[in-house]
Amino acid sequence: MTTARAYLTAVADTYRELDASLELRAPLADEERDELLAPLGGRVPRWLVELWQVADGGPSYSPAFARPGFFTGVDFLSLSQAVALRNRLRDLAGNFTGWQEPTPRDGRIRPGWFPDSWVPFGAFGGSTIVLFADCDPAPGGEIGQVIAYVHDPDQISLLAPDGEAFLAASLEWFREHAEEFVPEE
Template sequence: MQQYWIRWENWMTQHAPRLLNLLRSGASFESVESLEKLIGTALPPAFKTFYAIHDGQQKARAGLVDADQLLSIEDITAQWYHWKDQLDAGTFTWRDEPIQSTPDTGIKNDWWNPLWIPFTSDGFGNHLCIDLDPAPGGKHGQIITLWHDDSHRAILAPSFEAWLGDYLTALEKGEYIFVKKWGIVHKDTFLNYND
């Protein structure tokens, strides 16, 4: 995963050097192990290697993933607890029936699943997640979308490494730009304006 971080840091050096200051030092083995114990299963090896190099980003308005924060292990844990608390409180039920999502084939139709591990956040309850409990037709470790107020769940990539490679290739092709207020954003987004 080192080569992926080199590519990302090279892009930031050329286009947004201030973002380099947001990178955290690597996550400890203990913090990752603690998260795995919490969720009751192992995280994908590529994800753990990636986080051993940089533990996501510092909290800031500027995000590294299309304006979203790349969460630290501590923040992943906090987001997981937030969703789990809502699940346990019955927030995702209506008249004693589970509220279902409308997922792509390969994703379970839960509103949220404890084995959907959020690793990005827009600050409004929307995430990219690693799906460690796919439905038939899906792949363990696939990357999916999770919206707090929209039922659709989409598969973005078959694995964390595939998602990361696709994102970095898009960066290098110029599909994303740096906007001071928001960080790295897609060049066609409404967030791309002179600030």
């Protein structure tokens, strides 16, 4: 089982093995974290809350996540960054009414450009890639499944059926290809 603490510790260890450091932000006080989580509707999966209990994100351009099969590392968003990104995407969603993906997405993910039930937790390149916890999946999906939005061409894909599976796969790929993800200091 890959817990949030074990995951972030292992990623930080991988940085150290390459003579670099991952300087995660200190976690927020419980009250401040709960206040920021409140607008997300109380549907945030436990695994994601646990990540934010360990650290309030990390620095930009210091990836903490990997999408297996791809060599683009993804930064760990602070809770305030996640809420701001979610609000920005929600504001833009109306511009994409009727949007159709070039390739149909996995049926376990609801249709639409940005359902309000997606909670971002990782991003790359000004949000050209965003990782989300899906808090209201389509039938057959699981609450907390991890999905990715990739811009240009726009596509939305299922990465893992739950947070634990995502963290395990991310960590394996991150360690295997650490030189691709850990920035040189």
